[in-house]
Every structure is written in structure tokens, then in C-alpha cells.
Amino acid sequence: MKNNLTFNSGATTIAFMGKNEFVYKFFENFGIKLNFKEHNSAFDIIDIQNNKILNFKKIITSNEKIFEKIYHNPLMLMKFLFDFLKVSNLNEYEKNYLIISPQSSKVPFEIFKKLSYDYYFSTWAIFKEGFRNLIESIEERIIKSGEILKECEVVKIKKLSNYFEIETTNGIYKAKNLVLNLDPWNVNRILGKNLLKLPNENNLWHALVLYLTWKVKPLKNYYYLILDRNLKTIHAPFVSFFENGTITISSHYKNYYNEKEIDSLLNALKSMNIEFQLITIADSKSFEKYTGRYKGYVGGFEISYMNLIRAFFRGLKKEEIYFMGDYYLPGQSLSSAIIRAKWLL
Structure with missing residues (x-):
């Protein structure tokens, strides 16, 4: 199995798929020599594709200096992640994986003990520190470099x-x-132009966003990050270069x-006739419509032992992968961005 990596910015977990050597290589890029404590967890993971049981291992560190080094090198971290994805050469089965940590999904360990599922991983690196500060550091450095102008109005x-x-x-x-x-x-x-017959704008509208592009094919080497900051008004977008x-x-x-009101707008969008290509609509209500992720269902799949992890994302077509971030897949944040990056490299 090839090495894979996912990264959850909202919780306290970096999860690795593959051999433990890759975990060490990851940190060596920051000049960090690991002194991890490794042990088996209380449960196994079943690889149903190859019909075998994999031992689940955790690598735990409380060394705050490790976090500090990564925190102060966010651009180096992002470069390493993308370089890794470029050479990972994932096959169709492997590229569809998703790792959900109990910390981020709030799914108790007891549920995982009973599950058989399509996606498996061999190593976790769990930090005491969260990664919100890391994301803020990335934001700060990008803003200083002039690549993002915050709260500028597009005229x-x-x-x-x-x-x-x-x-x-x-x-x-x-x-x-x-x-x-x-x-x-x-x-x-x-x-x-008066492109859409829209209902009157209401202050109670959710984060309703259209993805529009003139490009028919996915953009290469394109990285899109929604920063975890609220802008002041609906007329205050930021521009990324x-x-x-x-x-x-x-x-x-x-x-x-x-x-x-959302339904009214969705109906209006069906008659949109402009030179843009409408990729998708993103808000919590239309997200339910697109994926069926509501009530007892996630990602359009009924929760079951065999598809719990897979169900968190619906199947995405190649031509849909233009965007990464909270707006495209609400709630996934940087983890979604890293996973989706493989489709664009």
C-alpha cells in the first residue's frame, strides 16, 4: 500500500496511512527527530478489500517543541504536503479514502470498534496542541506576502x-x-447585468455561495483555502492571487x-443563462440537497457497518473538482483541501 496522508486542522490529529518510515520523514523535513511512544490500540481495523485485519497503532507525543517548529514553518509544511501528493501516484481505490478522527467527528471509540470499512490506516500522530494556530499563521504569512487582500470590495x-x-x-x-x-x-x-430573477436579499440568509468559472477543465496547480475568519459584510470578499x-x-x-427562500433561489438558478459555468451551490440547505447528508444519513449513504467512513463524502466526478475548502465541502476545512488536492496534481 502506498503512503497517504491527511491533515485535520480543526482537531488535534495528523493521520498517516502507510509505513512508519513516512511519519519520521515527515518530521525530518522540519529538522525534528522523533521520540515517539508507539503502541497498539484497543481495536483492529478490517481491510475488507484484501480480507485481512490490520493492527491499529497510535504514535503519541507531548513534545511541544515539535508543534512549535511546525507552527513557525507553515509554508514549508504546505509545500511538503503538496510535494508528497505529487509523487504518491494513488490508484482509484486509494484516492477515495477519508480518515475521520474521533476527536473531529465526535464519534466515540466504541462505534469504531464494531465497524468494518473500506478505508484503513496504520499510524496516527496525535498532538496535545490543536492546529488552529497553524492555520492562523499560514493566513498571516499569506496576507503579508500580498497574495490575499482581505475585506476589499470587488467593483x-x-x-x-x-x-x-x-x-x-x-x-x-x-x-x-x-x-x-x-x-x-x-x-x-x-x-x-440582471442575470437572475432573485428573491429579495434577506439578512437571515445563510452563507449561500455560487461557484462560477469560465474554465471548462480543472485548473492545474490551483490551491484554494477558506480562512477561518468572519468578514464584516456580505459585500466584503477577499481576493486570492x-x-x-x-x-x-x-x-x-x-x-x-x-x-x-433557498428553494426559490435554487429554482431561479436553473434558468441562469450566462457565459459562466455554474459548478455548484454551497450552503447548508443545498448541501443537504446535493448529498443527502441530513438526519440519520451522511453523504447520501445510510449509516451502516460497511460504509460509515465512505459515507462522509459523496462520489465526486473529475469535472467537479475545481474547489477545496469549507464552502465546497462544508465542515471539512484543510483536511478536505489536502484530500482534494490529489485530484488537481
């Missing part, structure tokens, strides 16, 4: 011969590729939603 977008011109309250920028992650009212306002000429415009506005 207008022009599509020229071979690039886009984006006018913001902080200046005018150019990009070869453009992806919009905006609420429907901002789409109408920015493009200066990338070396390959990609610009992402994102809005971040969270509040309550009204199911009737």
Missing part, C-alpha cells in the same frame, strides 16, 4: 481577450484564469437560512 470584472481585469477598492488586477466564489446578489452587481495567474474572489458571510 467590476471585465473579460478581455486573453485575461480578466478585476477592479477592486484596493486597485485593479489581472489574471489569466478567474474563479468566482460569490453570493448570487454580488454576481449580479459585479457583472452589471496565485503565481500561475489564477485569482479567486471569495465572500464569507454566515447566518441563518430560510428553506423556502
Whole structure:
């Protein structure tokens, strides 16, 4: 089995799939020599594909210096993760894995003891420290480098011969590729056309976002990160710039939603006739509609011994993988971004 890695920013877990040597290599990139305590857990994991039982092992450290070194090298961490994904050469079965830690999913260990499931992993590295500070550190460094302008208003977008011109309250920028992650009212306002017959905007709307792009094929070497910060108003998106000429415009506005109003908007979107390609709609209510993840169901699958882990994501088609982050798969955060990165490399 090839080495795989996933990374949960919202909990206290980095989970590794593969040989233990990779765990050590991961930390050696930060000049860290590990002194882990390794032991078997109270339960086994069943690999139903190969019909064998794998021992589940945990690697536990309380060395705060390890966390501090990673915390102060967030860009190095991200580079290592993407370099790793580029050479991992996952097959179809392996690329669909998802690791859910009991810390992040709040699923008690007793449930895991009874489960047989498609996805297995051999090693966990569990830290006392959480990774929220790491994400904030990444955010701070990106902002200082000028790659993200926070709370700048997008005034207008022009599509020229071979690039886009984006006018913001902080200046005018150019990009070869453009992806919009905006609420429907901002789409109408920015493009200066009455594109949608929308219900009146309501202050109780949830984080309703459209993913729109002129590109038909997925963008290569494209990384999209939703930062864990609330912006002040629905008219305050931030703009992300990338070396390959990609610009992402994102809005971040969270509040309550009204199911009737959401349904009305979804119906309006069906008649949308613009040059954009509508990739998906992201809000908690439409997420339920797309995936069936509600009540006793997750990811469109009924909870059972055989598919609990698999059920957390619905099957994604290649052409759908344009975006990563909380808005595309709500609640998955950086873990989702790292997993989804494999599809773009």
C-alpha cells in the first residue's frame, strides 16, 4: 500500500496511512527527530478489500517543541504536503479514502470498534496542541506576502481577450484564469447585468455561495483555502492571487437560512443563462440537497457497518473538482483541501 496522508486542522490529529518510515520523514523535513511512544490500540481495523485485519497503532507525543517548529514553518509544511501528493501516484481505490478522527467527528471509540470499512490506516500522530494556530499563521504569512487582500470590495470584472481585469477598492488586477466564489446578489452587481430573477436579499440568509468559472477543465496547480475568519459584510470578499495567474474572489458571510427562500433561489438558478459555468451551490440547505447528508444519513449513504467512513463524502466526478475548502465541502476545512488536492496534481 502506498503512503497517504491527511491533515485535520480543526482537531488535534495528523493521520498517516502507510509505513512508519513516512511519519519520521515527515518530521525530518522540519529538522525534528522523533521520540515517539508507539503502541497498539484497543481495536483492529478490517481491510475488507484484501480480507485481512490490520493492527491499529497510535504514535503519541507531548513534545511541544515539535508543534512549535511546525507552527513557525507553515509554508514549508504546505509545500511538503503538496510535494508528497505529487509523487504518491494513488490508484482509484486509494484516492477515495477519508480518515475521520474521533476527536473531529465526535464519534466515540466504541462505534469504531464494531465497524468494518473500506478505508484503513496504520499510524496516527496525535498532538496535545490543536492546529488552529497553524492555520492562523499560514493566513498571516499569506496576507503579508500580498497574495490575499482581505475585506476589499470587488467593483467590476471585465473579460478581455486573453485575461480578466478585476477592479477592486484596493486597485485593479489581472489574471489569466478567474474563479468566482460569490453570493448570487454580488454576481449580479459585479457583472452589471440582471442575470437572475432573485428573491429579495434577506439578512437571515445563510452563507449561500455560487461557484462560477469560465474554465471548462480543472485548473492545474490551483490551491484554494477558506480562512477561518468572519468578514464584516456580505459585500466584503477577499481576493486570492496565485503565481500561475489564477485569482479567486471569495465572500464569507454566515447566518441563518430560510428553506423556502433557498428553494426559490435554487429554482431561479436553473434558468441562469450566462457565459459562466455554474459548478455548484454551497450552503447548508443545498448541501443537504446535493448529498443527502441530513438526519440519520451522511453523504447520501445510510449509516451502516460497511460504509460509515465512505459515507462522509459523496462520489465526486473529475469535472467537479475545481474547489477545496469549507464552502465546497462544508465542515471539512484543510483536511478536505489536502484530500482534494490529489485530484488537481
